[in-house]
Amino acid sequence: MSEREKILEVKNLKTYFYTHKGVVKAVDSVDFDLERGEILGIVGESGGGKSVTGFSVIRLIDEPGKIVDGQIIFKGTDLMQKSESYMTTVRGKEISMVFQDPMTSLNPVYTIGRQLEEVLILHENLTREERRQRCVELLNSVGIPNAEGRLNNYPHQFSGGMRQRVIIAIALASNPDLIIADEPTTALDVTIQAQILKLMKQLSQETNSALILITHDLAVISELTDRVNVMYCGKIVETGYTQEIIRRPAHPYTQGLLSSIPNIDEEKKRLSTIPGIVPNMFELPAGCKFAERCPYAKQICWDKEPEVTSLGNRHEVYCFFPLVGEDK
Amino acid sequence: MFKFLVKRIYQMIIVLLVVSFIVFFMTSVIGNPVHTMLPERASQEQVDQVVKMLGLDKPLHVQYLIFLRNALKGDFGRSYTHFQPALKLIFSRFPATLEIVVVAMMMTIVLGISLGVYSGAYPKRRSSKFIMGWSIAGISLPSFWVGMVLIFFLSVRLGWFPVSGRGDLGSFFGIRTSLATLDGWKHIILPSITLAGINIATIIRLVRAGMLETMRQDYIKFAKAKGVNSRDVLFKHALKNILIPVVTIFGLQLGELIAFTTITETIYAWPGMGKLLIDAINNLDRPIVSAYLLFVAVLFVVINFIVDILYTLIDPRVEI
Amino acid sequence: MPVKQSKIQQFLHSEFFHNYRKSPTAIISSLMILSAILIALFGPLITPQDPYALAGLELADAFKPPAWIEGGDANFLLGTDQQGRDIMSAIVYGSRVSLYIGFVGVFFAAITGIVVGLVAGYVGGRLESIIMRIADIQLSFPSMLIALFLMTTFGRSVSNVLIALTLIGWVRYARIVRGETLTVKNKEYIEASRVIGFSNIRIIFKQVLPNVLTSVIVLSTIQVGSFILIEATLSFLGLGVPITRPTLGMLCSDGFAVLYSGLWWVSFFPGLYIVFIVFGINLFGDFLRDELNPRLK
Numbered sequence: 001m002s003e004r005e006k007i008l009e010v011k012n013l014k015t016y017f018y019t020h021k022g023v024v025k026a027v028d029s030v031d032f033d034l035e036r037g038e039i040l041g042i043v044g045e046s047g048g049g050k051s052v053t054g055f056s057v058i059r060l061i062d063e064p065g066k067i068v069d070g071q072i073i074f075k076g077t078d079l080m081q082k083s084e085s086y087m088t089t090v091r092g093k094e095i096s097m098v099f100q101d102p103m104t105s106l107n108p109v110y111t112i113g114r115q116l117e118e119v120l121i122l123h124e125n126l127t128r129e130e131r132r133q134r135c136v137e138l139l140n141s142v143g144i145p146n147a148e149g150r151l152n153n154y155p156h157q158f159s160g161g162m163r164q165r166v167i168i169a170i171a172l173a174s175n176p177d178l179i180i181a182d183e184p185t186t187a188l189d190v191t192i193q194a195q196i197l198k199l200m201k202q203l204s205q206e207t208n209s210a211l212i213l214i215t216h217d218l219a220v221i222s223e224l225t226d227r228v229n230v231m232y233c234g235k236i237v238e239t240g241y242t243q244e245i246i247r248r249p250a251h252p253y254t255q256g257l258l259s260s261i262p263n264i265d266e267e268k269k270r271l272s273t274i275p276g277i278v279p280n281m282f283e284l285p286a287g288c289k290f291a292e293r294c295p296y297a298k299q300i301c302w303d304k305e306p307e308v309t310s311l312g313n314r315h316e317v318y319c320f321f322p323l324v325g326e327d328k
Numbered sequence: 329m330f331k332f333l334v335k336r337i338y339q340m341i342i343v344l345l346v347v348s349f350i351v352f353f354m355t356s357v358i359g360n361p362v363h364t365m366l367p368e369r370a371s372q373e374q375v376d377q378v379v380k381m382l383g384l385d386k387p388l389h390v391q392y393l394i395f396l397r398n399a400l401k402g403d404f405g406r407s408y409t410h411f412q413p414a415l416k417l418i419f420s421r422f423p424a425t426l427e428i429v430v431v432a433m434m435m436t437i438v439l440g441i442s443l444g445v446y447s448g449a450y451p452k453r454r455s456s457k458f459i460m461g462w463s464i465a466g467i468s469l470p471s472f473w474v475g476m477v478l479i480f481f482l483s484v485r486l487g488w489f490p491v492s493g494r495g496d497l498g499s500f501f502g503i504r505t506s507l508a509t510l511d512g513w514k515h516i517i518l519p520s521i522t523l524a525g526i527n528i529a530t531i532i533r534l535v536r537a538g539m540l541e542t543m544r545q546d547y548i549k550f551a552k553a554k555g556v557n558s559r560d561v562l563f564k565h566a567l568k569n570i571l572i573p574v575v576t577i578f579g580l581q582l583g584e585l586i587a588f589t590t591i592t593e594t595i596y597a598w599p600g601m602g603k604l605l606i607d608a609i610n611n612l613d614r615p616i617v618s619a620y621l622l623f624v625a626v627l628f629v630v631i632n633f634i635v636d637i638l639y640t641l642i643d644p645r646v647e648i
Numbered sequence: 649m650p651v652k653q654s655k656i657q658q659f660l661h662s663e664f665f666h667n668y669r670k671s672p673t674a675i676i677s678s679l680m681i682l683s684a685i686l687i688a689l690f691g692p693l694i695t696p697q698d699p700y701a702l703a704g705l706e707l708a709d710a711f712k713p714p715a716w717i718e719g720g721d722a723n724f725l726l727g728t729d730q731q732g733r734d735i736m737s738a739i740v741y742g743s744r745v746s747l748y749i750g751f752v753g754v755f756f757a758a759i760t761g762i763v764v765g766l767v768a769g770y771v772g773g774r775l776e777s778i779i780m781r782i783a784d785i786q787l788s789f790p791s792m793l794i795a796l797f798l799m800t801t802f803g804r805s806v807s808n809v810l811i812a813l814t815l816i817g818w819v820r821y822a823r824i825v826r827g828e829t830l831t832v833k834n835k836e837y838i839e840a841s842r843v844i845g846f847s848n849i850r851i852i853f854k855q856v857l858p859n860v861l862t863s864v865i866v867l868s869t870i871q872v873g874s875f876i877l878i879e880a881t882l883s884f885l886g887l888g889v890p891i892t893r894p895t896l897g898m899l900c901s902d903g904f905a906v907l908y909s910g911l912w913w914v915s916f917f918p919g920l921y922i923v924f925i926v927f928g929i930n931l932f933g934d935f936l937r938d939e940l941n942p943r944l945k
Contacts, residue, residue: 092553104545105547107547108643109572109643110568118551119555122555154645354800355801468923468930470880472900473915473916473922476903476907476915476919491908587796595904617800621797625789632788
């Protein structure tokens with residue numbers, strides 16, 4: 001596969017939260033790339049740092065959090081060097097976000113037409129009529145019936161799934177190069193989830209926008225994404241092409257995640273889970289963060305943090321004892 | 329919409345009826361009008377005569393019905409001390425009260441909302457903490473004490489403002505008001521500040537709490553993700569959401585202002601309804617007390633009604 | 649084996665106490681409240697004068713300004729009033745009644761409100777709607793006016809003031825408790841528990857109270873400050889306690905009569921002390937509210 005243009009290069013990203021109880025290293029030295037039009041998944045447990053990574057890319061980290069270090073090179077420009085007012089030109093236009101909970105992402109006192117239009121007013125130079133046209137187009141493209149009539153409706157007059165569609169429409173309004181979707185379907189009904197995901201994939205392909213899909217749901221990852229980053233306790237533990245990782249997971253955590261997905265064909269009495277619990281984020285262990293729960297951990301895993309091992313074909317793992325060898 | 333209006337009006341009437349009964353019942357306990365009208369050594373015959381004249385010999389519920397009927401006509405009897413019709417007297421004093429209430433309200437709105445929004449939007453700043461500290465102090469101040477302190481230091485000692493009373497009247501678009509003259513303003517400043525003080529503090533706290541709550545909402549973060557700059561996030565996205573609870577509180581605040589005019593007018597010898605009431609209470613002037621209470625009850629009921637309407641207009645989620 | 653800590657030790661190690669120690673406003677405000685209570689309880693033992701024992705008053709001592717002003721007398725630190733009464737002693741004695749009314753008033757209002765709320769929530773139906781409707785309507789009228797009106801009708805006495813405060817104050821407690829009762833009641837029906845009438849009441853009682861405890865505590869701190877102010881205002885207007893049981897508000901009212909002649913201290917210091925007490929209570933109440941309200945954590 002020929003390499004497409006890289007639109008995002010994240011290097012050594014560190015986002016820490018300074019709370020009363022201590023410092024939480026939500027994202028601790030994370031590196032990854034993204035190509036134009038690619039769909040990258042970020043998967044892991046709640047609190048693993050996935051959402052924070054997403055928010056860090058557009059620098060929307062609120063107190064007490066802070067992006068402490070790293071470079072976020074978007075289309076050749078390091079966003080960390082730029083001012084906040086520059087960022088407001090990037091957000092919504094070149095990088096947009098889809099939030100997790102559609103019930104709370106829209107402002108209840110304004111019509112969805114107005115909220116949709118806002119993006120166009122901010123970033124595009126259109127006449128009022130043109131904006132209106134575009135809004136209708138956008139609503140149509142996300143599958144909202146009677147688009148023109150519904151522009152004047154308020155968010156509470158839409159169902160959850162509909163609202164999420166509106167939010168996707170808002171995210172697409174300015175033809176962004178990158179969309180970051182933070183658990184976009186978690187708050188929705190299972191039946192709606194599939195629809196929304198399908199919609200997102202389709203739209204992303206049509207517009208050739210890259211998509212970062214953040215989720216804890218491996219099933220979603222396997223359906224939609226080209227590549228995936230597996231995160232644990234603020235670090236990427238494995239990354240590679242999705243199908244490859246699913247077929248041959250190299251990190252014990254990834255393996256654990258995969259095997260805890262119930263398989264309808266298998267006959268099993270109990271669901272297998274990863275033993276243990278996520279460590280206390282205020283007191284992370286020194287070596288590999290997963291060592292406590294890892295069935296294969298050896299002494300070195302407790303002492304040192306694993307470095308990256310490349311398994312070829314863009315498959316990388318951060319483990320002293322990867323489960324698979326290099327792909328020759 | 330129509331159904332809503334009808335229902336509300338029906339409720340308002342019930343409330344007013346209940347209030348009128350309570351007022352009637354309680355005020356018939358206050359003072360004995362017979363003794364106010366007759367000298368102490370009046371004969372039993374004279375006493376009986378007055379009792380009959382005042383209708384005090386009739387059973388209670390009949391007296392109430394008479395009271396109600398008269399009230400609807402606006403007749404509360406003549407003041408025992410001023411010998412004028414009670415309601416008329418109250419109406420004549422109402423404009424003066426209205427003046428300080430209006431000025432106090434304006435101060436509350438301007439200072440309360442702006443300081444509340446500011447300290448809510450930037451809660452960590454020194455100035456915000458300062459504002460918060462003062463607002464807690466503000467709600468701890470007894471307004472009569474504030475009034476006395478202001479009078480003593482600014483009027484008696486420094487002579488900047490007149491010590492008491494209302495200023496000269498002027499005409500403003502045909503309305504006679506002391507706000508139309510400089511002298512009027514000199515007189516009204518201290519009473520309004522005294523009246524507004526606690527209110528401003530309360531509003532600051534409420535608006536600030538509302539701001540803090542609102543700014544944490546997802547839709548605020550989403551607006552930022554769309555590229556809205558922080559100023560517009562504040563004024564376009566957050567503010568309208570805060571107005572909803574603030575409008576509700578305003579109705580109550582207006583009521584509080586009116587209630588506290590009783591004290592403020594007493595301290596500043598301001599010739600308004602509040603002072604009239606306090607004097608009437610001290611003089612056992614029953615007609616004025618009943619007239620005042622019912623008048624003010626009607627005011628509150630109407631204010632609440634308007635607030636409800638405003639609320640439905642601002643918040644699109646509310647279905648009428 | 650870990651040693652079982654006593655309740656006091658548990659408290660001292662709790663997060664609440666930790667935050668309390670770290671917060672200067674919490675410490676200062678609680679000290680303010682404590683000192684006011686101590687002064688009220690033990691003040692009369694150390695004041696130079698009993699301002700209400702008429703025999704001890706000397707008219708020659710009248711109109712003395714505070715000790716640090718020319719003409720003042722070190723015996724009367726904060727000055728004297730027109731009858732020779734020592735202002736500081738008067739404040740100490742007055743604060744006793746003021747605080748008494750504040751705390752006792754809240755106590756009665758809370759009990760009444762909690763009981764009404766429990767009944768309303770438990771019984772439900774028509775009774776509940778009527779009670780809640782009364783509550784809503786009452787809240788739409790300013791409490792000051794209601795208090796004024798009640799005192800006018802009942803006449804001046806300490807118990808009447810307490811009754812008036814109870815009648816004003818029950819509403820907010822009732823609302824909170826009724827809400828919680830409803831929540832519990834619904835849970836009970838879903839949980840298909842024992843349907844013996846008596847047990848139900850006890851269950852609800854036991855389940856409702858702990859949950860509303862924090863809200864009731866926070867509300868009560870606000871109410872104490874508010875009641876003290878209301879009582880002071882009523883007394884100032886001559887509609888509160890009778891002359892024989894003077895409060896800080898009444899002292900201010902006495903002082904008002906001589907304010908224009910320049911005797912500012914007679915009303916200034918009692919009022920200042922009211923501010924001190926209420927400010928302390930409100931500060932502490934704010935701290936409590938931030939601590940006990942899990943949402944804001």
